[in-house]
Amino acid sequence: MQFRVEALDQHYGSAQVLRQVGFEIAPGECLAVLGRNGAGKSTLLKCLMGVIAPSAGRVLIDGADATSWSPARRSRAGLAYVPQGREIFSELTVGENVEAAARAHGTFGTPAMEEALDLFPVLREMWKRPGGALSGGQQQQLALARALVTQPQLLILDEPTEGIQPNIVALIGEVLRALKGRISILLVEQYLDFAIETADAFVILSRGAVVETGRASTMSREHLTRFIAV
Numbered sequence: 519m520q521f522r523v524e525a526l527d528q529h530y531g532s533a534q535v536l537r538q539v540g541f542e543i544a545p546g547e548c549l550a551v552l553g554r555n556g557a558g559k560s561t562l563l564k565c566l567m568g569v570i571a572p573s574a575g576r577v578l579i580d581g582a583d584a585t586s587w588s589p590a591r592r593s594r595a596g597l598a599y600v601p602q603g604r605e606i607f608s609e610l611t612v613g614e615n616v617e618a619a620a621r622a623h624g625t626f627g628t629p630a631m632e633e634a635l636d637l638f639p640v641l642r643e644m645w646k647r648p649g650g651a652l653s654g655g656q657q658q659q660l661a662l663a664r665a666l667v668t669q670p671q672l673l674i675l676d677e678p679t680e681g682i683q684p685n686i687v688a689l690i691g692e693v694l695r696a697l698k699g700r701i702s703i704l705l706v707e708q709y710l711d712f713a714i715e716t717a718d719a720f721v722i723l724s725r726g727a728v729v730e731t732g733r734a735s736t737m738s739r740e741h742l743t744r745f746i747a748v
């Protein structure tokens with residue numbers, strides 16, 4: 519998927535939270551968005567997914583202007599979004615969470631559903647447990663699997679490592695690196711080492727504006743640290 523954002527503005531009341539944000543994600547690449555707390559990262563992802571409408575600017579999916587599309591239409595076009603806090607259905611079982619997403623996208627019982635589950639073996643072990651009974655790391659795996667059963671072309675992740683134990687962070691990193699090439703990934707991440715291991719390119723947000731973009735290979739850890747240290 520060719521995904522492009524042009525001159526996005528967003529306001530909450532009179533406060534401007536995004537300012538002329540623009541970037542592109544090449545097919546099969548992982549773009550990491552870095553920035554301090556309050557820089558506007560989560561707001562940006564919500565605009566990209568259509569959860570909130572930007573005040574100005576455009577979102578282009580394979581060249582089509584998707585700015586006014588609903589989240590459901592963006593999802594059908596190949597976007598999948600795992601929000602901060604994961605937002606799984608805690609009353610539904612693990613299986614019901616996965617199956618609901620698969621049914622909504624016509625992948626129920628297909629190899630795509632099984633492949634997504636193969637990435638996170640713990641989910642089959644916990645299949646009949648309510649989502650709310652899972653640990654934070656297990657819930658994050660469930661949220662990722664639920665996104666992946668939709669066979670997305672662009673996976674949008676808001677801080678997938680937040681509050682997750684190191685062995686699960688490592689597993690998530692392996693999964694994302696294995697997915698790259700086949701699908702594009704937009705990663706908002708505060709855990710710099712994880713972002714460096716995973717991303718092909720970076721966009722740095724500061725006070726709602728893009729202050730720097732670059733290939734991962736040209737940006738040092740020391741340089742990137744300046745933009746996320748509080």
Ligand SMILES: Nc1ncnc2c1ncn2[C@@H]1O[C@H](COP(=O)(O)OP(=O)(O)OP(=O)(O)O)[C@@H](O)[C@H]1O
Nearest residue numbers: 530531535553554555556557558559560561562602
């Ligand atoms: N619903 C809202 N109403 C009003 N202001 C909001 C709302 N959501 C976020 N903000 C403000 O917009 C700014 C950007 O918030 P946002 O959550 O997008 O930043 P962020 O970079 O994702 O931060 P964090 O890393 O803390 O999640 C902040 O100043 C925040 O207080």
